[in-house]
Every structure is written in C-alpha cells, then in structure tokens.
Amino acid sequence: MEFLIVSTLNGVIYGLLLFMVSSGLTLIFGMMGVLNFAHASFYMVGAYIAYTITALVDFWVGLLVAPILVGLLGVLVERYLLRRVHEHGHAHELLLTFGLAFIFEELVKLFYGDFPVNYAMPDYLRFPAFTVFGTDYPFYRIFIGLVAVAMFVALYLLLSRTRAGLVVRAAERLPSMAEALGHNVPLVFMGVFGTGAAFAGLGGAVAGAFFPTNPNMALELGVIVFVVVVVGGLGSLEGSLIASLMIGLFSSFAVGLDWSLAGLFSLVGLGEWARSLGGVFTLTLSSISGTIPFLLMLIVLLVRPAGLMGERN
C-alpha cells in the first residue's frame, strides 16, 4: 500500500513535470510544424539561469526571472534563426534546432563545467508535506506538481478564454486566413515560441532545484519528452497531458518492481527453465525502468500510429 501511494504520487508529479516541457513542444509543433529539438535545452538553460540568480540574489527571484529570460531566448531563436531557414522546409528547421541543442549543451559545459552544479531549494522549503506509512513525503515534490497544475490552468484559460488565445488558435488552424483578417501571424508564432520556451524554462527552474542540474539534463529529459509527444500525438495538448502522466506513472512504478520474465513464466511452472536461460528472462523491471517509455512508444505505434489523441498524418 505504501509503495502504491508513494509511487502514484511520484509518478503523477514526474508526469506533470514532463507535461510542463512537452506542452510547449507540442504547442509549437501544432502551430508551426516545427519540432523543436532545442526545447529541452530551454529546460536546462532555465535551471542554470535560476541556479545563477539563486546564488547571486534569491531563489524566488530566480524562479521568476529564469522563465522570462528563457522566453526571450526563445523569441530570439525564432526571430533570427528559425525564420531564416523556414523556406528550406521542416527538415531544415529540425536540423537547425538540433544544432542549437548541441550548442546550448556545450555552452553550459563551457561556463559551468561538465559536472552537476549545486542548485538546491532554500532550506525553509525542505520539510515534509505529510507522512505516509511512516515515510515523510517532501513538500517540494508537491510544489513542483502545483506549479505545473497552475501553469496548465493558466495555459488553458489563456487559450480558451482570451482574445489572444482566440487569435493563436485561429493562426494554428488556418494561418493564411488569420493573416488575411489582419492578424500578425509571424508575431503570434514568435509569441507562442517564446511562451513555450518560457514554460520549459520555468520547469527547469523549479525541477532543477530538486533533481540534479547538469549538462546532460536536457538530453535525458528531451528524449522522454519526445516519447511523450509521439505517444500523445504531436500537436495535441490533451494527448501530451495523458501521455506525460502515463509515462510518469509507468516509470515510477517500474523502479520499485523487481518483476522479470522468469517470474512471469514461473506462474505456469516454467520459472526454473526461464531462469536457466538467463539473458532477457532474468532482467528485472526495476533495472530497465529507463527503457519502459520507449517500449510503451513502440506499442502505441503498433496499435495506434497517430498517437493517443493525434490525427493521422
């Protein structure tokens, strides 16, 4: 029972964190058709900016300033780099952002070194939120989840209840029509790109204080985020929310379970035989928890190639 509750909580919160990053990615893709490889880099840059500001000023200032700076960085990338290669097609845009991801990682290594930095939450946030079965559950995890939920609500209200959101949705559906009606679609694109980057930056600033902040974090999270958008269906916010939670839960449960194929075989009395074969039969679920998201993706591709909520391309 303890395992069940703690794993569920961890999974949901990890899923929400994934959603913080994947929502911007999927939004940008839905609008501009650009798969931004550098999106997870915005998450990393957010964490490093927040770390720097925390060291210089204060944790909360860092939490506020990091998304703004990362958002500006996103605007610059869209305005001066992406727009330039737009005429060469989507593959080129993808390659450009791929190169940028490479450069961001190396720049972080240049200034901060190729090792984790000591970015941590302030001590007064370091207390247990509640106790489940004798284990303290850290408040900060709940805090990460709350920030993600707040972000999702704000995003939802912005898109569905405001005039700006209306224009954004119009520009997503029919860019040329929205432009003909007098809306500045390139500006809308730039704004969405910046907002998506800012969300990723916020995710980095919040989560970096709890999870390790190192030059690999963009890559590690980035790959999972890509799996999330493939499973959820690119361009679909609901899909990416569901997929984020799903992958968050799967990964967090897998860490605690030492099931193996041999165990499965022993249910029908073939356990010893399977164990004697070794190899793939004795791999425990916990040791391959990092592999689970990718297996899940392959299964989704087999059953529903367009992703959970995606439209067929």
Place this chain on the structure above:
Amino acid sequence: MLARIVTIAAILVVLVAVPPLLDIGWQNAMTNMLIASLFAVAFNLLIGQAGLLSFGHAAFFGVGAFATLHLMVVIEDGGLAFPTPLLPLAGAAGGFVIGAFAGYFATMRSGVYFALVTLAIAELFHSLAPHWDGLFGGEAGLSSMRMPWGGLVYGSSLEVYYLALGWTVLSVFLLWAYTRTPFGRLTLALRDNEQRVRFMGYNAHSTKVIIFAVSAMFSGVAGALLAISNETANYTLFSTHVSAQVVLHTFVGGSTVFFGPVIGASVFTLFAFFVSDVTRSWLLYQGLIFVLVMLYAPHGIGGLVDAHRRHWSQLRWSELAPAYGLAALSGLALSGATIFLVEAFEILFSPEYDAARRRADGAWPPFELFGLDWQAFGIVTWAVPVLLAAAGLLLLPRARRALRQAWDGVLERTEADRTGSVSPELAGAAER
C-alpha cells in the same frame, strides 16, 4: 565523368600509398576517418535518397560493433575458424536484422515522427545495454582480440587500416551502385512523391523497411570496423552523441551529393584529431559550424563543390576571387573573435582558474592564451575580440553583396547558355 573517375582513382592511390609513411596516431585517425565516412554514407542513404531523417543510427552502428565482438570472442576461444577479414559480415548481419525490425516500426510514420521514433529506438538500446550483461557486457562492455588469419597477424594499426579501407571502399561502391538500380530509383521516387509510388502499385511501407535495413546494414559494417579497430565496445556506442555526430558529418558535408557525407566525416574526424588536444570546446565549434552551414549553405560543403563543378565553364574567377577573398577575410576575423572569446571563457570559468584566484586571495590573476599573458579585466584583452568582430561584421555585408553579384552573373550566363542552345531546336520545330 572521366574527371570524376580520375579524381576517385587519385584519392584511392593516396589512401593506399600514404598511410605506411605516417605514424601510428595518424594511421588510427585515418582508420576512424574511414569508419566515420562509411557510417555517414550509409546514414545518407536514408536522408539523401529516401528523405527519411534518422536520429538514432547509433543503434545500428552499435549493434554492428557488438555482433562483431561476439564473433571475435567465439573465434578467440577457438570455437570457430572464421577468417578475420570477413568479421564485418557479422556487423552487417546484425545491422540488417535489427534494422529491419526497427525500420518496421520507424517507417510507420514519416517526417518528424520518424526522426523521433529512431531517436527513441537508439535510446532504448542505450538504456537497456548497461543492464544486460549477457548480450552487451553490462557497463564495462565486451572486449576481445583480433586473431591472426591467412598469414596476416592483424596486430598493427596499419593492417587494421587496410582492412577498414577495403571494407569502406567496397561498401561505398555497393551503396553507390545501389542508387543506380531500379530499386534505388524507387527510393528517390519515395522521397519525392510517396503518394504516387503507392498509386503505381508499390508497397511503400515494405520498400521503406528494406531501405532502412540496408542503411542499417552498412552502418553495422562501420560499427564492426570500429569494433575490430578498438577490440572493445560498450553501451556508450548507443549514445545520442554517436547519432548526433553522423547527422553533423552528413549535413556539413552535404546530403544532396553522394560523396558529401564523406567530405563532412573526413573533415570533422581529422579536425577532431588535431583540435581535441588543443581545446576542450571542440564540440562547441562543431555545433557552431553545423548551425552556420544550415543557415548559409543549406546543401553543405559538397553542395558548394557541386555548384562550382556544374557551372565550371561559366565561372569568372576575376569576379569570384575578390568576393571569396573578402568573405574569407570577414570569416577569419569573426572566427578569430569567436575562438578568442570561447577559449578565454573556458579558462576564466574553469575550476583551475577558480583555484588560482583563491590562491591569489580573490584577485584576478592573468591567464595564458595563445602563448601570451592576458589580464582578466584588461582593456587590451577584450579589445582584441571586439575589434576582430567589428572588422568581420564591417566586411560581412560587403562580402555578401560581392558574392551575390558574382554568382548572379554565373547563373545568368548559365541561363543564357541553356536557352541559347535550346533555341535553334525551337526554331526548327516552329518551321515544321
């Protein structure tokens, strides 16, 4: 055509004749260059021919290496008398099988989905390999020894180099020949209009799976050559960096030209050999080069070379040379500024400099760069990159204007030539 054959023959002669004169470090660098070239050409079969952009080719490269090492272990234990020069066949088989399997999934989707799925497949191997002792040797990986065969010991790096050369030349030739077959033409058609290929009655999915598997097979050969050269392999072969390198090589070299990836792979591998001793920021420069190529020369180095070759008779060097000179000056100034800044920051932000500051009680000691001492807050120190950058930026618009003018002239003359040669026929047609 003749010029091309002569060029290729000349390069082959150099590749065969020169390495015995070089030292071991160079021979190893040349071997790595061959491996990277083969990997890039195999990768480019997908993006250049079929229009499929894979971000996970490390999977097949790694599988090829591990398959070969397993075979080498068996041979070393005396279980099998397999000829050492044919070892890459194991890599080819491994790459083909895994490639067919992975390709079945990946080619279900196209475009960016395809890129993401391939990335995830490589990551699947990367996350699985360190935990799977039997197949991938856990975190330490597998090691073995090259066994002597047929009078050759395969002990020296020169012998390994020739083995790699043979396999690379053979594989690249096969890949080139493949593009000439009807099936290779079908690959091009898939890239240009998949709908139409399907309409003509071809099964697009299975065609793509075959192309994917062939590309993976030759990537496996490249991986096998690396395994033979290093005699070891571990899970880091599956890492995203390996996949990223081949993408960088291919696109800097130019994916629209068959030998473009070879150019990119050779240039980058040799540069890495020279520069990686000098600076830790080599990967940063590589990324910058890649982004600049994407922005300003979308078809890569190979594309540039090809443009000159195609318009050879229309080139007027009296116009081009000053434009190129100006561009080179501007580029030199800008890269000088960039390199100075990057290297200076690398020193100033390093833990060593931090320690030096602590020894100096918080003062900013001067640092050494390019054989000179610089003050951390000296005006001269920062004036150097600023002046270089200013000079480069001042020259840049002029260089671009001159380049555009010179090339507009070339294209105009080409156009005039083309219409000039067509018009008599048109005139004849009009008379009839």
